[in-house]
Amino acid sequence: MKTAVVEKNEVATSSLRINNVSKIYNGSITALSEVNLDIPEGEFVSFVGPSGCGKSTIFKIIAGLSEPTSGRVEMINASNQETMIDRNDVGFVFQHATLLPWKSVLDNVTLPLELKGVSKHERHERGKEVLEMVGLAGYEKALPRQLSGGMQMRVSIARSLIAKPKLLLMDEPFGALDEMTRQNLHYELLKIWEKTGMTVLFITHNVFESVFLSTKIAVMSTRPGRITNVFDVPEYERDESFRSTPEFSHLVGEISKGLKH
Numbered sequence: 001m002k003t004a005v006v007e008k009n010e011v012a013t014s015s016l017r018i019n020n021v022s023k024i025y026n027g028s029i030t031a032l033s034e035v036n037l038d039i040p041e042g043e044f045v046s047f048v049g050p051s052g053c054g055k056s057t058i059f060k061i062i063a064g065l066s067e068p069t070s071g072r073v074e075m076i077n078a079s080n081q082e083t084m085i086d087r088n089d090v091g092f093v094f095q096h097a098t099l100l101p102w103k104s105v106l107d108n109v110t111l112p113l114e115l116k117g118v119s120k121h122e123r124h125e126r127g128k129e130v131l132e133m134v135g136l137a138g139y140e141k142a143l144p145r146q147l148s149g150g151m152q153m154r155v156s157i158a159r160s161l162i163a164k165p166k167l168l169l170m171d172e173p174f175g176a177l178d179e180m181t182r183q184n185l186h187y188e189l190l191k192i193w194e195k196t197g198m199t200v201l202f203i204t205h206n207v208f209e210s211v212f213l214s215t216k217i218a219v220m221s222t223r224p225g226r227i228t229n230v231f232d233v234p235e236y237e238r239d240e241s242f243r244s245t246p247e248f249s250h251l252v253g254e255i256s257k258g259l260k261h
């Protein structure tokens, strides 16, 4: 039976702090207004909210692809000192796998290391390791078009893991996949998260998915985009039966209610 134990990291030594972040586009569109959230390392945090509430904008700011209009995102270390996020520690997965169609699976996955000038031998060793992690050992030579949508997403996840990120940002990674593929990837992702101990931030429109995967769920509202509620998900074993427990239904209900406000 597929199962994964989701436990909070009780010995977190640092946190990612979203500190009073606002973002106004073009001087008039308030995408985010005074967003605050502390995320201890090793947590799995989902962001749910209606279209346009600023979920992708937060991710772009965390990844350093966009500047906040005010506020900042920083790391707080064990001695409570603020440090900058090291962009080399951040991995990104998007809704579409965005693979290079003419490159093999292995070459797609190892591209970030190739761009850094890592030797072919080393990047192939590491590439095989991450392909194994996502369940694609043996597909090194395949081309993206020979893979299903779910397999292409696995390649995209493997590519994001190649540089051993401490923080993985996933922007609706399973939004375009069918339900069975999506559920299989949930287990794979939880296994990878357990194995690596990285912090995962995950955007989804799917409340069920957020409850199944996360240790914490940030509910956002639109106009202006802000976090209206944060739910802690108790520790439990994620297996098929979890989806039909009263705890699961209760949280789904509470979050869905929160989304309507």
Ligand SMILES: Nc1ncnc2c1ncn2[C@@H]1O[C@H](COP(=O)(O)OP(=O)(O)OP(=O)(O)O)[C@@H](O)[C@H]1O
Pocket (backbone or CB within 6 Å): 025, 026, 029, 030, 031, 049, 050, 051, 052, 053, 054, 055, 056, 057, 058, 225
């Ligand atoms: N580059 C930009 N220039 C101007 N407005 C923008 C820009 N990027 C985003 N916006 C606006 O900011 C708001 C938040 O957008 P964002 O993409 O962060 O929301 P989202 O919650 O990720 O939406 P979705 O769930 O549809 O992906 C929206 O009103 C959007 O139109």
